[in-house]
Amino acid sequence: MSPIFTPRKKILIPANVPGHDFSILEAEFELIRPAEAYRVFSDAEIDAVLPEISAFVSMVAVDKKRLAAAQKLEVIAANGAGTDNVDVRAATERRIPVINIPETTSRATAEHAFALILAASRRVVELDRRMRIERDPAPLFDMGRNKGHDLFGRTLGIFGMGRIGRTLAGFARAFGMTILYHNRQPLPADETNGAEYVDFTELLIRSDIVSIHAPLNDQSRNRFNRQALAKMKPDAILINSGRGAIVDVDALADALENGRIAAAALDVFPNEPSVPEKLKVLENIILTPHVGTNTHETRRAMADAIACVMRKMLREPADPSGLNLVNPEIYQVRSE
16 A cells, blocks of 8 residues: 655745744745745745645735635744734634744844944944045044933833833843833833833833834824824934834924934834835934844744744644744634
């Protein structure tokens, strides 16, 4: 009798990110992934394979239409902490688990946010640029010109006190900063690294620096609008390494241009990879291309965590224990 052939389950990894090593999965599963580094599958290429895949790594949008086409889909793994590019409600209706990996990205993102805080406070990028382009840099060396701010004694306001926000609070505390935070609800005192819970308006009014680390949802979208920015101090700095659409970039550009706040640093934008031209021309803003998690160590950790999700959820029986399940209600429904 001939052996029974069991086809390997297929995992769609729609972008080839150098440093994301998924070779550990190749012996057990079929990986559908672009061959060339940095390449992302086109919509047509993704749509063509959806009916056959058992798992989807959400490096691109996983919307209701794609979920409907992926009839064999068993699990969606987020490529990091964020799940705003996944229609979680539609996945839940299909009883498809959505699992993210926030534990792999928090330190690197917090480090990058703190790098932006330091760079904006001491005007590092602005002065580097001027040193390179000014024909006579001698005035830049004048004592007392182009002053920045110490961090010691300044107040940092953290909008969104999840893993990244709590890690950032630890960094800020080491620098002698006062730390405020606003969250959907206060956290236990022993989880906040000495931060004080305040409402959103108080966060804006009291903070010298505001750093955004909230997820994107209906409540946070455009939360930093003209009205919010108008409440900030004239010498305040806004940092966003959370999600681009949390900040109204038109309002931010106007506030920076007119001196209503002193500076900003953005790692994320509403319509990436597009960056608004009105931001590019400003001297008092730092722009980085969504690199908060882009370290050798973090990329390896993300790939390892995604591989763990795949091995656990695609084997029988599927068991989400030990994983960060975004929609646990699907298992409650099953058990009724």
